[in-house]
Amino acid sequence: MGPEELTEFLDDVFPQIKGQMLIEAVGPMSARLRMPVGEQHLRPGGTVSGPSMFTLADCAFYVAILAQIGREALTVTTSATINFLRKPAAADLVCEARILKLGRALVVGDATILQEGQSGPVAHATMTYSIPPRR
Template identity: 55%
Template sequence: MPVVMTEADLHAFLEREFPQTAGDFIIEEVGEKAIRVRLPVAERHLRPGGTVSGPSMFALADVSVYLAVLAMIGPKALAVTTNCSIDFMRKPAAGADLICVCRLLKLGRVLAVGECLMFSEGSDAPVARASLTYSIPPER
């Protein structure tokens, strides 16, 4: 199955459909059923103690699976998360961006399942692992 939306296409989609958060994420690489997305960590992403908050990591995993699905099926803004599970494995490095490496394990007609590993930039040890399921809207 070929990629139908490039990094530039996905960025333009986010700018158009989600202007309030589009600037929070950098799409670094798009491949067949795979994507790499960066969260440039800022003060608003931190929790007490100076580490990246769980909600920020959820947002990175969620947008990564969403974009991986759209890269394969095209711009369907109404695809939605139906399930998410996250394992927080270690504290992210202070001051480092988070990198999400995502692959789609299943891309069906109505459901997609993605798996994400999140890393602090410069580290090979994952800080979190997430599994998400997306519902894909039917064609009309």
């Protein structure tokens, strides 16, 4: 599945995030999403909130998986750990997700959140997803 097809699929099965993220690229075992940061993503002090960054990482990894396995809406997060590394400004965030192991039932990988002007990642997450059994 490519970016346009993935966007249409997400809009259909996950309307809660419609228009909140842009799928910039998908590749073998990877995806890159952009979150245009708005007022709804900020916490006091003018920095992007942790829940917003987690949502970006989770969605980027979901997209990376869907790009590999196809329309499997019930693929779900089973484990996630996120480390917040730098305070992001109120500006767009980009997340690069990669799959390290794509198994029959579990997918393991990570997601790195970046922001222009920062010397390194602003957050890093490790993710495990469960793929529903095929009947």
